[in-house]
Amino acid sequence: MLGIDKLSYQSRWCRVSPLRKFALYLVMMVLAFALPPVGQAALLLVIAILTCWLLRVGPVRYLRWLAVPLGFLLVGVVTIIFSAAHHAQALLWSVPLGSFYIGIDAQGLVMANQTFWRSFAALAATYWLVLNLPFPQLIILLQRLRVPRLLTEQILLTWRFIFILLDEAQAIHRAQTLRFGYRTLPGGYRSLAMLVSMLFSRVLLRYQQMVTTLDVKLYQGDFHL
Structure with a gap:
C-alpha cells in the first residue's frame, strides 16, 4: 500500500459516505475562494486541525505535507509582488533597470496576499479530501457522479x-x-x-x-x- 492509502484507511471517517465527504469538500472550496484573506487563514487552521484529528497525525507531520508545494506557491506569489513601471513613484520600492523601474507594487502586495491564502486554503481542502477518501470510495464517487x-x-x-x-x-x-x-x-x-x-x-x-x-x-x- 502507498502511504496515502494507509492514511486514508486509518482515518476516523474512513467509512463515511464518499458523497458526504465530497459535499463537504465543495463547501470548503467555495469558502476558500469566497472568504477574505483573514477568513481563508481561519479556514486553513480549521481544516488543518480537522485533518490532523481525523488522520491521527501530529501538526509537524501535517506542516511537512504543506511544505511540499510551498516553494511553487512562493515563486508564484513573488512574481505577483514585483512589477515594472516607467516611474519610481508608482512603486513602493524600486530599483532602476534601464529605462524601467523594477520593484514592489502596492496592488501586487494585496493580490499576492489574497492569492497566497486562497491557494493555501484550497490546497488544505484538497489534502483533506485525498487523505480521507480511500480508493474504493473514489471509484464509488466517480460512479455516483456519472463519470x-x-x-x-x-x-x-x-x-x-x-x-x-x-x-x-x-x-x-x-x-x-x-x-x-x-x-x-x-x-x-x-x-x-x-x-x-x-x-x-x-x-x-x-x-x-x-x-x-x-x-x-x-x-x-x-x-x-
Missing part, C-alpha cells in the same frame, strides 16, 4: 499499475543493493540506469501477463466496477 465508465476504468488501471511499478522497482533495487550496486557514486549511476531499463521491460511483461489473464477469463471489454 464516463471508460475514464473510471482508466483511473483504476493506472492506480493498479502504480503498485506494479513500485513493486518491480523495489525488487530490482533490493537485488542491486545486495550486490553492492550502490556502494560507489559511479556504480550507483550505472545501477540506476540498469534499474530504469529493466523496469521498463518488467512492467511490459507484467502487462502481457495481465492481458493473458483477462483473455483466459473471457474479458469482453468491461470491468465489473
